[in-house]
Amino acid sequence: ALPSDVLDYLREHAEVVVLDSAAGRAHEGLAGGLSEALGAALREADGAIGASVKVTPAMIDGATRLKAISTISVGVDNFDLDDLTRRGIVLAHTPDVLTESTADTVFALVLTTARRVVELAQWVKAGQWRGSIGPDQYGVDVHGKTIGIVGLGCIGGALARRAALGFSMRVLYTNRHPNEAAERAYGARRVELDELLAQSDFVCLQTPLTPQTRHLIGAAQLRAMKRSAVLINASRGPIVDEAALIAALADGTIAGAGLDVFEREPLALDSPLLAMRNVVALPHIGSATHETRHAMARCAAENLVAALAGKLNRNVANPEVLTR
Ligand code: 8YV
Numbered sequence: 001a002l003p004s005d006v007l008d009y010l011r012e013h014a015e016v017v018v019l020d021s022a023a024g025r026a027h028e029g030l031a032g033g034l035s036e037a038l039g040a041a042l043r044e045a046d047g048a049i050g051a052s053v054k055v056t057p058a059m060i061d062g063a064t065r066l067k068a069i070s071t072i073s074v075g076v077d078n079f080d081l082d083d084l085t086r087r088g089i090v091l092a093h094t095p096d097v098l099t100e101s102t103a104d105t106v107f108a109l110v111l112t113t114a115r116r117v118v119e120l121a122q123w124v125k126a127g128q129w130r131g132s133i134g135p136d137q138y139g140v141d142v143h144g145k146t147i148g149i150v151g152l153g154c155i156g157g158a159l160a161r162r163a164a165l166g167f168s169m170r171v172l173y174t175n176r177h178p179n180e181a182a183e184r185a186y187g188a189r190r191v192e193l194d195e196l197l198a199q200s201d202f203v204c205l206q207t208p209l210t211p212q213t214r215h216l217i218g219a220a221q222l223r224a225m226k227r228s229a230v231l232i233n234a235s236r237g238p239i240v241d242e243a244a245l246i247a248a249l250a251d252g253t254i255a256g257a258g259l260d261v262f263e264r265e266p267l268a269l270d271s272p273l274l275a276m277r278n279v280v281a282l283p284h285i286g287s288a289t290h291e292t293r294h295a296m297a298r299c300a301a302e303n304l305v306a307a308l309a310g311k312l313n314r315n316v317a318n319p320e321v322l323t324r
Pocket residue numbers: 051052072073074075076098284286287288
């Protein structure tokens with residue numbers, strides 16, 4: 001659902017066909033459904049804009065007019081980038097505009113897991129608060145602890161700022177390249193993943209989902225964490241081997257998890273995660289504020305219009321295509 005002013009903006013530049021995403025979702029999983037409707041629409045379109053839909057190469061076979069796809073997300077794991085590049089289709093995305101909101105969500109998960117906010121708030125609402133609480137309901141401190149950030153890009157950097165400047169935390173990180181700005185500003189120290197896992201009280205995954213990061217955190221990595229540590233994932237579910245995580249949470253290998261993303265979304269109603277006291281589960285709300293979702297939609301619409309005019313030179317996930 002694009003905000004009306006963003007739709008108006010697109011209509012100033014193009015004929016716009018809106019797919020009924022609610023109807024599409026209702027039919028998802030059945031024969032046809034959203035992918036078929038989307039595939040048919042793409043075959044007629046010069047450009048496409050949207051979010052949260054897997055776009056397979058088969059869906060764009062025959063989309064001979066299609067020059068640009070603009071996703072309302074920073075993550076581009078719903079697309080086969082190499083395939084789009086081979087076809088000469090620009091894939092635009094929305095970095096930067098969601099950085100701060102997403103870092104807020106990650107930090108919310110740090111605080112809620114450490115201080116047992118959700119669990120204790122539910123306890124109060126359930127009418128259980130009849131005397132003073134005891135040590136079995138205490139949480140652990142966040143300030144002064146060590147945060148390990150796996151992937152120190154924009155969101156990781158915004159998280160490091162919150163942790164170091166707001167909560168006097170020690171910041172460890174892994175990243176393909178050193179992030180010198182974060183090292184200078186927040187005293188962040190780049191380490192190997194093993195060392196980060198062994199030393200961090202909060203391990204926050206801030207890396208994109210790629211073939212290299214799929215199941216980056218499995219049984220061995222969870223065993224390498226402190227028993228008192230918490231895993232926070234607000235990037236992409238498949239970065240964690242969820243079965244291994246469930247086992248590690250159940251047997252006390254780690255103390256808890258704050259999860260905004262899952263291997264399958266929505267999370268299955270029979271997932272053991274739902275019954276775990278030491279798990280805070282959110283419905284993929286990383287960037288979900290009114291302000292940020294509006295900014296993302298606007299950014300994606302501007303990306304699409306610029307791409308179709310041959311003028312997009314930023315926010316492109318496959319920049320190689322621009323040299324064609
Ligand atoms: C959105 C996200 O939830 O930007 C991303 O990569 O995961 C989220 O901000 C999602 O893509 C829907 O717009």
